[in-house]
Amino acid sequence: MRLVLRTLWWSLALFVLLWVAILVSAAIGSVRIDIPTVARATLNTLAVPVGVSIESTSAGVGSFRTGVPVPNITYHSIFSFEVANSDQAIVGSLRLPRIALAALVGFALATAGTVMQGFFRNPMADPSIIGVSSGAAVGAVATIVFPLTIPFGLQTAAFAGGLVTAFAVYLIATENGRTPVATLLLAGVAIQAFLSAVISYMMLRAGDSLEQVVLWLMGNLRNSQWSEVEATLPLVVGLFLILLAYSRDMNVLLLGEEDAQALGIEVERTKQLLLAGSAVITAAAVAVAGVIGFVGLIVPHMMRLLVGPDHRILLPTSALAGAIFLVVADTIARSGPAVVPVGIVTATVGAPFFLFLLRRREVHEL
Amino acid sequence: MITLEDVSVSFGDLSVLDRVSLSVETGEFVGLVGPNGAGKTTLLRSMNGVLPVDSGTVTVDGKQVGACTARELSRTVATVPQNTHVGFSFTAEQIVEMGRTPHQSRLDWSDDLGPVEEAMGQTETLDLRDRTVDSLSGGERQRVLLARALAQDPAVLLLDEPTASLDINHQVQMLELVTRVVGTDRAAIAAIHDLDLAARFCDRLVLLADGKIRAQGSPEAVLSSMELDEAFGIETASSENPVTGTPTVSALHDRPSRPERIHVVGGGPGATVAIRTLWQAGYNVSIGLVPAGDVSASLAAQLDIHSVTAPAFRQPNKALRDEARSLAENADIVVVTGGPGSASYSDDSTESYLDSRDLPHIYADLGGAGPRMARVDGGDQNVVTTATELLCAVEDVVNS
Numbered sequence: 001m002r003l004v005l006r007t008l009w010w011s012l013a014l015f016v017l018l019w020v021a022i023l024v025s026a027a028i029g030s031v032r033i034d035i036p037t038v039a040r041a042t043l044n045t046l047a048v049p050v051g052v053s054i055e056s057t058s059a060g061v062g063s064f065r066t067g068v069p070v071p072n073i074t075y076h077s078i079f080s081f082e083v084a085n086s087d088q089a090i091v092g093s094l095r096l097p098r099i100a101l102a103a104l105v106g107f108a109l110a111t112a113g114t115v116m117q118g119f120f121r122n123p124m125a126d127p128s129i130i131g132v133s134s135g136a137a138v139g140a141v142a143t144i145v146f147p148l149t150i151p152f153g154l155q156t157a158a159f160a161g162g163l164v165t166a167f168a169v170y171l172i173a174t175e176n177g178r179t180p181v182a183t184l185l186l187a188g189v190a191i192q193a194f195l196s197a198v199i200s201y202m203m204l205r206a207g208d209s210l211e212q213v214v215l216w217l218m219g220n221l222r223n224s225q226w227s228e229v230e231a232t233l234p235l236v237v238g239l240f241l242i243l244l245a246y247s248r249d250m251n252v253l254l255l256g257e258e259d260a261q262a263l264g265i266e267v268e269r270t271k272q273l274l275l276a277g278s279a280v281i282t283a284a285a286v287a288v289a290g291v292i293g294f295v296g297l298i299v300p301h302m303m304r305l306l307v308g309p310d311h312r313i314l315l316p317t318s319a320l321a322g323a324i325f326l327v328v329a330d331t332i333a334r335s336g337p338a339v340v341p342v343g344i345v346t347a348t349v350g351a352p353f354f355l356f357l358l359r360r361r362e363v364h365e366l
Numbered sequence: 367m368i369t370l371e372d373v374s375v376s377f378g379d380l381s382v383l384d385r386v387s388l389s390v391e392t393g394e395f396v397g398l399v400g401p402n403g404a405g406k407t408t409l410l411r412s413m414n415g416v417l418p419v420d421s422g423t424v425t426v427d428g429k430q431v432g433a434c435t436a437r438e439l440s441r442t443v444a445t446v447p448q449n450t451h452v453g454f455s456f457t458a459e460q461i462v463e464m465g466r467t468p469h470q471s472r473l474d475w476s477d478d479l480g481p482v483e484e485a486m487g488q489t490e491t492l493d494l495r496d497r498t499v500d501s502l503s504g505g506e507r508q509r510v511l512l513a514r515a516l517a518q519d520p521a522v523l524l525l526d527e528p529t530a531s532l533d534i535n536h537q538v539q540m541l542e543l544v545t546r547v548v549g550t551d552r553a554a555i556a557a558i559h560d561l562d563l564a565a566r567f568c569d570r571l572v573l574l575a576d577g578k579i580r581a582q583g584s585p586e587a588v589l590s591s592m593e594l595d596e597a598f599g600i601e602t603a604s605s606e607n608p609v610t611g612t613p614t615v616s617a618l619h620d621r622p623s624r625p626e627r628i629h630v631v632g633g634g635p636g637a638t639v640a641i642r643t644l645w646q647a648g649y650n651v652s653i654g655l656v657p658a659g660d661v662s663a664s665l666a667a668q669l670d671i672h673s674v675t676a677p678a679f680r681q682p683n684k685a686l687r688d689e690a691r692s693l694a695e696n697a698d699i700v701v702v703t704g705g706p707g708s709a710s711y712s713d714d715s716t717e718s719y720l721d722s723r724d725l726p727h728i729y730a731d732l733g734g735a736g737p738r739m740a741r742v743d744g745g746d747q748n749v750v751t752t753a754t755e756l757l758c759a760v761e762d763v764v765n766s
Contacts, residue, residue: 004475245472252464254456259447262414263518264440264468309455312475 007313014320021324025331026095033087040081041091047075098224101288102330103323106295108236108285110322112278113296114315115243118250119274120181126297127282130188134195135165136286141199141213145206155287162283219292219343221330228288239281240319247311292343294350295322301357367392367553368522373422375408382408384577393550397568398557401598404574406557410524414445427521440468444515446525458510459495462486465517485516488547505536525556541567565589566612573597589613603668622648626764629694632703637662639732640703643753645669654690655682699763700727728759
């Protein structure tokens with residue numbers, strides 16, 4: 001019970017902090033809006049889904065087109081406070097989708113990072129280690145450079161690219177039904193190197209769209225849409241809950257695979273599930289936000305220092321801390337003297353902090 | 367409780383276990399001994415389900431390993447891993463708590479403190495509960511791992527080298543602890559490379575070599591068996607540990623083999639040095655007469671050396687004296703060391719006896735032979751005083 005209580009308290013505190021970060025972030029921008037107005041506008045934006053209808057959207061390549069069913073969800077607003085129309089539009093339609101997406105992506109990346117570090121028993125592991133980010137980048141860059149028409153074209157291609165790559169790495173590293181972690185790590189590194197060559201080649205051929213490619217590769221939350229949040233949210237939260245259910249198994253896996261087996265864990269099956277879960281959650285995040293580094297690497301380390309190595313508390317607190325971290329980083333990215341991709345901010349803040357932890361000998365082991 | 371039938375395991379072309387059959391009952395503490403690479407760890411891994419067997423069956427408490435899930439098996443079989451570094455900052459209590467994994471559902475996050483504290487109490491680790499595992503000493507960590515296994519509430523405990531990397535104090539502590547927790551309602555199988563410790567704490571020893579069981583039975587029987595020498599590929603000498611009363615084994619040098627036979631006359635520490643030196647150099651050694659209970663007599667028994675022993679404090683009878691004399695006369699060289707027994711060859715002095723038979727002989731005063739008067743008086747002959755000199759002198763005689 002002690003653990004459950006600790007987890008709840010930490011999560012609650014971080015959840016409150018996340019809302020503070022969201023409100024402050026929504027107040028910052030070229031138009032200054034005071035916090036109470038932001039709070040009202042935010043509450044006005046909150047809505048519950050009340051109905052789903054299926055619509056058909058045309059999709060395809062070149063002259064080959066086909067109808068693709070897309071769910072269309074109708075929402076019902078809960079609150080209706082008095083807010084000036086312009087303020088409501090700025091907060092509700094411009095800033096909040098971006099902030100919500102930042103929170104969601106940070107949540108997803110930190111979750112995947114925590115799982116990967118535990119899985120690989122390696123403090124350098126992060127969500128991209130099995131090639132998900134590189135694969136997603138290939139998909140995304142390909143759609144930018146060679147335009148295709150599919151719904152959510154870039155996002156779908158990136159998501160698929162990430163998953164295909166992760167699955168390929170898994171297949172390469174698996175022999176006789178066993179997937180040694182070290183082989184997986186090396187296969188991931190090799191595939192990443194190969195894919196970055198592919199990306200470099202495509203960038204050479206990119207021509208006018210080169211800037212768009214570079215922006216995506218550095219991690220970008222510009223032009224975020226509520227539709228992206230809607231598509232990502234159920235996936236991220238669902239996978240997070242599944243991974244959370246396996247947090248005890250992750251603890252035991254940290255003791256080594258043989259010990260875990262002797263303690264009743266079906267090791268290979270659990271590894272498959274953890275790998276698949278974190279690959280999908282990473283692919284979803286990368287698909288909507290590009291490659292954002294350091295969130296998945298640094299947030300779990302930070303939280304491990306604060307709450308200890310037990311994944312039952314580490315996973316939820318890291319996820320929330322990841323959300324806060326990315327909301328703050330993106331606020332800096334969009335409101336600084338020069339607007340930069342958020343990946344640049346996370347790396348410039350994250351790398352020195354990681355080195356600081358390294359010097360304090362906090363990150364030598366999990 | 368645990369039964370293995372014709373279990374074979376191979377890694378690729380390498381056969382590691384070859385039709386091993388073994389049965390262990392509740393209340394038994396069985397020691398698995400054998401040289402490195404004999405298959406001890408593999409045998410343990412076949413019992414806890416980590417390693418699938420190629421053929422044969424392993425049955426634990428009526429359940430067939432391999433046919434039941436890891437979770438099911440881990441409620442019956444617990445493994446104490448080799449004392450390797452657990453490099454995470456989990457506290458000792460968290461590690462022990464993980465032993466409850468097979469008994470709790472995935473979403474049950476309660477601490478299940480009762481069994482955890484009981485296991486920590488049994489292993490005397492309660493005062494370590496909030497320390498992180500990486501700050502524990504080897505002995506403490508090993509006890510925590512034992513507590514983790516006990517928290518599984520298993521009927522069978524498997525221990526892989528539980529005393530490796532511990533000092534002698536902690537080795538003994540650890541095995542005493544295992545003996546205690548095994549009690550009467552569990553079975554334990556431990557791979558132990560220290561033969562003396564295994565003999566001291568285990569009810570039964572199983573000698574494994576090249577993937578086969580070479581001998582099993584009481585520690586005394588296994589340690590003094592010829593199979594032990596074969597298994598380890600070295601001559602061993604087994605004797606009783608004077609303190610614990612349990613068998614103790616010494617590995618002896620891989621000694622060369624020489625054709626000459628050397629007879630040692632005398633007893634006490636001086637004769638002991640002579641026997642040991644000559645035996646290790648590869649000579650066939652015999653000794654006599656020595657009084658029963660003399661150090662040289664017991665050494666001779668351990669090394670399987672032919673010795674003629676007379677009852678202590680009594681004049682040896684003629685038959686014994688004749689036997690000793692014939693050993694001396696048929697030897698290539700006689701080494702006279704003095705000490706008890708040296709004066710019992712004939713009514714004459716040993717020297718004149720040897721001179722009269724023209725037997726090549728060497729006088730040795732190898733120290734510690736007791737009071738001066740018991741030492742050898744070599745007359746005008748040279749007396750060797752060290753083991754090295756003795757070997758040189760023997761070689762000179764052999765060459766001439």
